[in-house]
Amino acid sequence: xxxxxxxxxxxxxxxxxxxxxxxxxxxxxxxxxxxxxxxxxxxxxxxxxxxxxxxxxxxxxxxxxxxxxxxxxxxxxxxxxxxxxxxxxxxxxxxxxxxxxxxxxxxxxxxxxxxxxxxxxxxxxxxxxxxxxxxxxxxxxxxxxxxxxxxxxxxxxxxxxxxxxxxxxxxxxxxxxxxxxxxxxxxxxxxxxxxxxxxxxxxxxxxxxxxxxxxxxxxxxxxxxxxxxxxxxxxxxxxxxxxxxxxxxxxxxxxxxxxxxxxxxxxxxxxxxxxxxxxxxxxxxxxxxxxxxxxxxxxxxxxxxxxx
Amino acid sequence: xxxxxxxxxxxxxxxxxxxxxxxxxxxxxxxxxxxxxxxxxxxxxxxxxxxxxxxxxxxxxxxxxxxxxxxxxxxxxxxxxxxxxxxxxxxxxxxxxxxxxxxxxxxxxxxxxxxxxxxxxxxxxxxxxxxxxxxxxxxxxxxxxxxxxxxxxxxxxxxxxxxxxxxxxxxxxxxxxxxxxxxxxxxxxxxxxxxxxxxxxxxxxxxxxxxxxxxxxxxxxxxxxxxxxxxxxxxxxxxxxxxxxxxxxxxxxxxxxxxxxxxxxxxxxxxxxxxxxxxxxxxxxxxxxxxxxxxxxxxxxxxxxxxxxxxxxxxxxxxxxxxxxxxxxxxxxxxxxxxxxxxxxxxxxxxxxxxxxxxxxxxxxxxxxxxxxxxxxxxxxxxxxxxx
Numbered sequence: 001x002x003x004x005x006x007x008x009x010x011x012x013x014x015x016x017x018x019x020x021x022x023x024x025x026x027x028x029x030x031x032x033x034x035x036x037x038x039x040x041x042x043x044x045x046x047x048x049x050x051x052x053x054x055x056x057x058x059x060x061x062x063x064x065x066x067x068x069x070x071x072x073x074x075x076x077x078x079x080x081x082x083x084x085x086x087x088x089x090x091x092x093x094x095x096x097x098x099x100x101x102x103x104x105x106x107x108x109x110x111x112x113x114x115x116x117x118x119x120x121x122x123x124x125x126x127x128x129x130x131x132x133x134x135x136x137x138x139x140x141x142x143x144x145x146x147x148x149x150x151x152x153x154x155x156x157x158x159x160x161x162x163x164x165x166x167x168x169x170x171x172x173x174x175x176x177x178x179x180x181x182x183x184x185x186x187x188x189x190x191x192x193x194x195x196x197x198x199x200x201x202x203x204x205x206x207x208x209x210x211x212x213x214x215x216x217x218x219x220x221x222x223x224x225x226x227x228x229x230x231x232x233x234x235x236x237x238x239x240x241x242x243x244x245x246x247x248x249x250x251x252x253x254x255x256x257x258x259x260x261x262x263x264x265x266x267x268x269x270x271x272x273x274x275x276x277x278x279x280x281x282x283x284x285x286x287x288x289x290x291x292x293x294x295x296x297x298x299x300x301x302x303x304x305x306x307x308x
Numbered sequence: 309x310x311x312x313x314x315x316x317x318x319x320x321x322x323x324x325x326x327x328x329x330x331x332x333x334x335x336x337x338x339x340x341x342x343x344x345x346x347x348x349x350x351x352x353x354x355x356x357x358x359x360x361x362x363x364x365x366x367x368x369x370x371x372x373x374x375x376x377x378x379x380x381x382x383x384x385x386x387x388x389x390x391x392x393x394x395x396x397x398x399x400x401x402x403x404x405x406x407x408x409x410x411x412x413x414x415x416x417x418x419x420x421x422x423x424x425x426x427x428x429x430x431x432x433x434x435x436x437x438x439x440x441x442x443x444x445x446x447x448x449x450x451x452x453x454x455x456x457x458x459x460x461x462x463x464x465x466x467x468x469x470x471x472x473x474x475x476x477x478x479x480x481x482x483x484x485x486x487x488x489x490x491x492x493x494x495x496x497x498x499x500x501x502x503x504x505x506x507x508x509x510x511x512x513x514x515x516x517x518x519x520x521x522x523x524x525x526x527x528x529x530x531x532x533x534x535x536x537x538x539x540x541x542x543x544x545x546x547x548x549x550x551x552x553x554x555x556x557x558x559x560x561x562x563x564x565x566x567x568x569x570x571x572x573x574x575x576x577x578x579x580x581x582x583x584x585x586x587x588x589x590x591x592x593x594x595x596x597x598x599x600x601x602x603x604x605x606x607x608x609x610x611x612x613x614x615x616x617x618x619x620x621x622x623x624x625x626x627x628x629x630x631x632x633x634x635x636x637x638x639x640x641x642x643x644x645x646x647x648x649x650x651x652x653x654x655x656x657x658x659x660x661x662x663x664x665x666x667x668x669x670x671x672x673x674x675x676x677x678x679x680x681x682x683x684x685x686x687x688x689x690x691x692x693x694x695x696x
Contacts, residue, residue: 132343156361176357238457
């Protein structure tokens with residue numbers, strides 16, 4: 001409602017303004033810089049304000065993780081710890097299961113990422129380039145699979161993992177995540193964008209399908225592979241619900257599960273915010289590193305993906 | 309590796325003359341085998357861990373399995389639609405919990421989807437300016453929350469929105485007494501009505517209800533605790549969607565906008581009449597992704613509130629988990645999961661249908677389309693069909 005009103009108002013004032021600019025181009029040119037400058041300053045102020053809102057919580061997180069609990073409670077807004085203490089980190093690494101959680105997350109993430117890069121690109125290549133009966137059906141099935149919400153799969157996944165006897169094992173935690181339909185999709189789209197002539201040359205030279213895939217096509221697919229690596233790394237490092245239903249042993253607890261249990265206060269008496277925020281901060285570091293290393297690619301890939 | 313390579317190598321080398329024919333057929337045949345071999349890992353894993361599980365869970369939702377032994381063993385009985393009935397018409401606690409969870413999530417969706425979309429679009433338009441300095445820095449700042457895990461963000465949020473936390477401290481500095489965020493079960497709309505003096509609803513609303521929840525309680529709005537989750541969702545997802553909008557914005561050629569500028573349309577008009585209609589495909593994507601994501605709230609609830617306070621942050625996804633894994637009521641848990649699935653599918657279809665229909669409605673005003681200049685008789689809806 002108000003949008004419509006605003007638009008109508010804009011329309012009427014715009015009418016007047018347009019006549020003005022059409023009439024005197026010179027006057028417009030002289031007036032524009034000062035007005036543009038004001039706009040520019042306003043824009044930057046707005047952007048900086050917004051950016052602060054987005055970044056400040058993470059600064060608070062870092063600052064609080066090196067505060068004492070009393071300091072964190074007394075002055076939560078301050079970014080300067082008084083006094084500075086590393087006790088939260090010491091507690092996490094020396095007197096808790098945190099290192100085990102971290103190791104488990106690392107193991108699962110590496111395996112899942114490796115698996116997805118390999119299997120997704122194999123399947124993506126098959127769907128993009130190889131002619132075989134049933135390809136259309138498989139493709140349609142993949143689209144359907146992507147539409148299934150993951151939360152709906154919690155109970156189903158547990159049932160099958162339990163039935164197969166891989167509950168409470170790395171197999172149960174890793175195998176179901178080893179492949180993702182969206183990744184197959186990304187790879188398929190990428191392979192379709194590569195000209196087929198290169199492969200034909202290799203084929204004439206007598207290379208087999210896997211050889212062509214492995215030594216000719218895959219090296220060309222590096223940008224798409226990086227996308228898969230980023231998405232899988234982020235996805236499996238941040239995964240929570242699957243690990244809840246796949247294992248319960250403390251030895252198999254991942255960071256997400258462990259930190260979630262910290263949040264509901266299983267390790268501590270009182271609020272213990274410095275410890276919780278230290279745990280959350282450490283958990284954020286690996287994905288943040290991947291993000292900053294591949295930043296340009298992340299921003300550009302998603303742009304390129306839609307552009308096609 | 310070599311297994312796949314050998315037949316074709318052999319075929320090619322068998323003779324210079326028949327080689328082309330033989331190799332041609334060999335390639336075809338080899339391709340079919342290779343195609344299936346290449347697909348095999350994906351098919352097996354998705355089959356075993358997606359298709360089979362869904363079928364098993366479907367069976368469990370029609371059974372009285374108690375969580376002991378295998379759900380496929382002979383001792384498990386078929387109970388028909390009992391589990392579905394218990395959560396939708398049972399009249400008991402299960403129905404009420406499901407109603408509450410649906411209400412909570414519906415309000416969550418109603419707030420998060422439009423707000424995150426609007427904010428993401430706003431950020432994208434701001435950051436997309438060619439003359440902007442440091443736009444990489446701003447993009448990074450806005451996108452960063454999207455890469456962190458929901459668990460870590462929830463932990464941070466619990467601190468920011470604690471009773472004497474950052475948010476309330478900041479609010480206090482400007483003279484506002486902040487609420488008890490994650491411990492406050494009162495509904496935001498009820499609070500607003502209460503401030504106007506309306507503390508109990510009319511009988512028409514309090515005597516009747518749906519899914520064990522009175523209409524008055526359906527209209528409670530999100531609880532204060534849920535509102536904190538709403539803010540969190542907007543904070544974490546707006547960056548992702550900003551990237552999608554940026555991609556869309558960069559696809560728009562400058563010609564139309566320049567033409568509009570020459571015609572004298574101001575920035576506000578250009579945004580509503582030129583930019584937004586061209587962003588329509590991206591807008592569809594963002595709304596659909598947002599809708600699907602918002603009905604699956606689980607991690608935040610599991611980490612932060614476990615459905616409390618007063619069940620006001622209970623969501624169907626968490627309720628499904630709770631019924632099955634904590635209360636050992638597997639049939640009901642599975643039934644809730646499937647109802648949720650149906651809700652998500654139906655709403656997605658509905659949304660696509662609504663957004664697809666609209667371009668055809670104001671057909672009569674299309675003649676004025678290429679002219680972005682003020683049009684006194686202009687139907688405000690006519691902007692939406694400019695992308696056709």
